[in-house]
Amino acid sequence: MSVTTKDVARVAGVSVATVSRYLNGHNVLDENREKIEQAIKQLGFRVNPIAQTLRTNRSMTVAVLVPTLANIFSMSIIESIERCLDQYGYSIMVCGSRGELAREEEKLRFVRDKRVDGVIVIPVGSSGSHIAEIVGDDIPVVLIDRVVDDVRFDAVVVDNTNAAYHAVEQLIIKGHRRIAMIAGPQHIYTARERLKGYRRVMSDYGLAIDEDLVLVGDYTSDTAYGLVKELMQRDPRPTAVFVSNYEMTIGAIGCLNELGIRIPEELSVIGFDHLDLSSVVKPPLAVVAQPRDEIGRKAAELLYARMSGDTTSFPSLIRLKTRFIQGSSIAEHKSG
Amino acid sequence: MSVTTKDVARVAGVSVATVSRYLNGHNVLDENREKIEQAIKQLGFRVNPIAQTLRTNRSMTVAVLVPTLANIFSMSIIESIERCLDQYGYSIMVCGSRGELAREEEKLRFVRDKRVDGVIVIPVGSSGSHIAEIVGDDIPVVLIDRVVDDVRFDAVVVDNTNAAYHAVEQLIIKGHRRIAMIAGPQHIYTARERLKGYRRVMSDYGLAIDEDLVLVGDYTSDTAYGLVKELMQRDPRPTAVFVSNYEMTIGAIGCLNELGIRIPEELSVIGFDHLDLSSVVKPPLAVVAQPRDEIGRKAAELLYARMSGDTTSFPSLIRLKTRFIQGSSIAEHKSG
DNA sequence: ACTCTTCGTGAATTCGTTTTCAGCATACAT
DNA sequence: ATGTATGCTGAAAACGAATTCACGAAGAGT
Numbered sequence: 001m002s003v004t005t006k007d008v009a010r011v012a013g014v015s016v017a018t019v020s021r022y023l024n025g026h027n028v029l030d031e032n033r034e035k036i037e038q039a040i041k042q043l044g045f046r047v048n049p050i051a052q053t054l055r056t057n058r059s060m061t062v063a064v065l066v067p068t069l070a071n072i073f074s075m076s077i078i079e080s081i082e083r084c085l086d087q088y089g090y091s092i093m094v095c096g097s098r099g100e101l102a103r104e105e106e107k108l109r110f111v112r113d114k115r116v117d118g119v120i121v122i123p124v125g126s127s128g129s130h131i132a133e134i135v136g137d138d139i140p141v142v143l144i145d146r147v148v149d150d151v152r153f154d155a156v157v158v159d160n161t162n163a164a165y166h167a168v169e170q171l172i173i174k175g176h177r178r179i180a181m182i183a184g185p186q187h188i189y190t191a192r193e194r195l196k197g198y199r200r201v202m203s204d205y206g207l208a209i210d211e212d213l214v215l216v217g218d219y220t221s222d223t224a225y226g227l228v229k230e231l232m233q234r235d236p237r238p239t240a241v242f243v244s245n246y247e248m249t250i251g252a253i254g255c256l257n258e259l260g261i262r263i264p265e266e267l268s269v270i271g272f273d274h275l276d277l278s279s280v281v282k283p284p285l286a287v288v289a290q291p292r293d294e295i296g297r298k299a300a301e302l303l304y305a306r307m308s309g310d311t312t313s314f315p316s317l318i319r320l321k322t323r324f325i326q327g328s329s330i331a332e333h334k335s336g
Numbered sequence: 337m338s339v340t341t342k343d344v345a346r347v348a349g350v351s352v353a354t355v356s357r358y359l360n361g362h363n364v365l366d367e368n369r370e371k372i373e374q375a376i377k378q379l380g381f382r383v384n385p386i387a388q389t390l391r392t393n394r395s396m397t398v399a400v401l402v403p404t405l406a407n408i409f410s411m412s413i414i415e416s417i418e419r420c421l422d423q424y425g426y427s428i429m430v431c432g433s434r435g436e437l438a439r440e441e442e443k444l445r446f447v448r449d450k451r452v453d454g455v456i457v458i459p460v461g462s463s464g465s466h467i468a469e470i471v472g473d474d475i476p477v478v479l480i481d482r483v484v485d486d487v488r489f490d491a492v493v494v495d496n497t498n499a500a501y502h503a504v505e506q507l508i509i510k511g512h513r514r515i516a517m518i519a520g521p522q523h524i525y526t527a528r529e530r531l532k533g534y535r536r537v538m539s540d541y542g543l544a545i546d547e548d549l550v551l552v553g554d555y556t557s558d559t560a561y562g563l564v565k566e567l568m569q570r571d572p573r574p575t576a577v578f579v580s581n582y583e584m585t586i587g588a589i590g591c592l593n594e595l596g597i598r599i600p601e602e603l604s605v606i607g608f609d610h611l612d613l614s615s616v617v618k619p620p621l622a623v624v625a626q627p628r629d630e631i632g633r634k635a636a637e638l639l640y641a642r643m644s645g646d647t648t649s650f651p652s653l654i655r656l657k658t659r660f661i662q663g664s665s666i667a668e669h670k671s672g
Numbered sequence: 673a674c675t676c677t678t679c680g681t682g683a684a685t686t687c688g689t690t691t692t693c694a695g696c697a698t699a700c701a702t
Numbered sequence: 703a704t705g706t707a708t709g710c711t712g713a714a715a716a717c718g719a720a721t722t723c724a725c726g727a728a729g730a731g732t
Contacts (some may be wrong), residue, residue: 017721
């Protein structure tokens with residue numbers, strides 16, 4: 001059926017061992033090299049990566065495991081990982097955990113059995129013991145976006161706390177006092193960190209936090225829509241709001257548009273993630289932008305280093321900076 | 337190192353053949369079944385999928401090959417494919433062709449060598465002969481979003497021509513005559529189809545097409561930004577514009593906002609794709625929405641059927657309907 | 673001229689499964 | 703009692719590569 005090293009060996013008049021050595025870049029007599037190259041070309045030989053993997057336990061594949069594929073954050077990251085690892089000859093296998101621990105475990109077992117050489121994962125929970133247990137020490141792991149608190153892994157994250165801190169600080173500087181926050185689900189690392197940033201800056205500026213203005217969503221657009229609706233019924237209303245992820249920003253803006261609330265005259269708004277947004281919304285939205293490409297690239301580079309046996313400064317926590325995009329959605333607030 | 341069928345066989349006191357038969361659901365003496373199950377549990381045995389693939393040439397994996405990973409269209413589709421095939425025990429391997437034919441070929445060869453059981457691809461060009469040549473008849477292929485004109489493949493697409501037709505028709509019905517279109521690159525199937533729809537409806541309504549109002553972009557946001565800027569310098573200006581993909585819609589809206597052009601008072605706008613957009617933009621944008629989940633699901637189901645040996649009505653072309661979201665970005669035009 | 677390395681080689685084994693094939697029961701029909 | 707289905711079994715041969723090992727032919731050193 002398909003052409004194997006055995007065929008190549010036969011045609012070239014050498015043994016399969018020599019063919020194999022040639023393929024793996026070992027030394028081969030020039031004479032044999034030529035005959036082998038000729039035979040390979042003539043037969044259209046391509047090495048069978050499956051057989052290779054069975055024998056060597058290396059697959060030149062890394063797994064990327066994320067809670068959900070269909071959001072811009074995951075996708076940009078997957079794209080940049082693919083681009084980066086492609087250069088080194090690695091391909092990627094993507095899996096969705098759908099935010100379920102059981103599925104995360106199941107997928108990890110699956111890719112381990114598939115002999116992937118490395119794993120990049122956005123963990124669903126704050127524990128990583130199951131990850132360590134499943135992939136063991138054989139397979140390098142790099143966490144993205146979130147860290148776990150019980151196992152030491154390499155990780156690439158952004159400085160969520162500072163990002164939130166600086167964003168809210170902008171509002172404070174402009175005179176806002178009643179600043180609301182649409183927070184994310186507190187079982188998710190980034191959501192906790194961002195809320196922490198909010199609390200910290202409020203505290204640092206000596207502002208009391210009205211807990212009625214801190215609404216906890218679930219990182220989805222629909223829920224945020226409802227929360228903002230609820231928020232705008234507070235009396236007195238907040239004069240500004242910080243929304244802490246992309247999907248929720250979408251929902252929030254949609255709601256405000258529908259309520260006919262003018263930005264920033266009636267409400268100053270800072271969104272999160274996704275640059276496009278800031279230009280599409282009128283007025284241009286101030287947002288916290290994550291360096292998505294860089295996250296993916298750094299994670300891929302780090303994983304590649306680990307897969308190549310480089311264990312320098314393990315575990316290394318790479319914390320990237322976010323960027324604040326000014327926009328025009330923040331108004332000066334004449335304090336009262 | 338790892339525990340194999342041989343170990344299971346030894347512990348259970350049967351032969352590896354019997355273990356294999358048990359694993360593949362063949363008949364086995366109840367007595368042996370019990371002993372094997374016990375041994376498997378005791379040893380924590382997991383079948384090695386690589387060895388399985390080597391032997392059977394089946395990997396329970398399908399490849400998804402798209403021009404770019406990092407856009408919402410690709411990702412939604414990949415997500416729904418993953419969800420669907422996950423049920424059947426298949427996992428997916430995603431690859432990006434970056435719109436380059438050479439890379440598409442290279443990736444196809446790669447996944448074929450990896451013994452994927454099926455391929456779902458958004459082809460970069462309008463020819464599919466290289467696809468047929470590389471994957472041959474062994475591996476089922478389902479095209480998505482675009483069709484090729486030289487080979488018959490199963491395909492799942494949307495009715496781009498009608499989508500554009502109906503969208504522009506809305507504008508015509510509201511009295512618009514100077515209707516601009518931001519078209520996509522004409523080497524891409526969907527872009528051609530959408531432009532065709534525009535031309536057809538204009539012709540059907542007996543409207544002359546001002547070629548100065550048909551600007552061809554490259555499906556990217558930045559280019560569309562420039563094109564819209566150019567467009568608005570036309571004299572007389574168009575009274576409406578139809579933008580024919582998501583990224584270009586982003587760029588167009590961004591530009592219009594920046595120019596301070598009021599929608600729909602000064603310009604009626606219809607965008608493309610991505611529901612979120614219609615709510616975030618003020619006023620809510622009229623858009624043509626593609627049934628992204630359905631595209632992915634149908635493609636996955638079809639591929640699954642093919643992989644299972646069902647060749648009913650091959651090749652089948654599934655053409656899905658788009659949905660027109662009304663929005664408030666279209667004004668009545670008092671014709672002059 | 674002699675041993676001692678070094679280098680490239682081929683035969684054979686291995687990776688962990690599935691599958692073929694003959695063998696051996698047992699059950700059934702005659 | 704004999705013959706033939708039927709059902710399950712284990713030994714062995716795949717699948718296609720990498721690797722171990724012993725070996726022969728050079729080259730180096732004395």
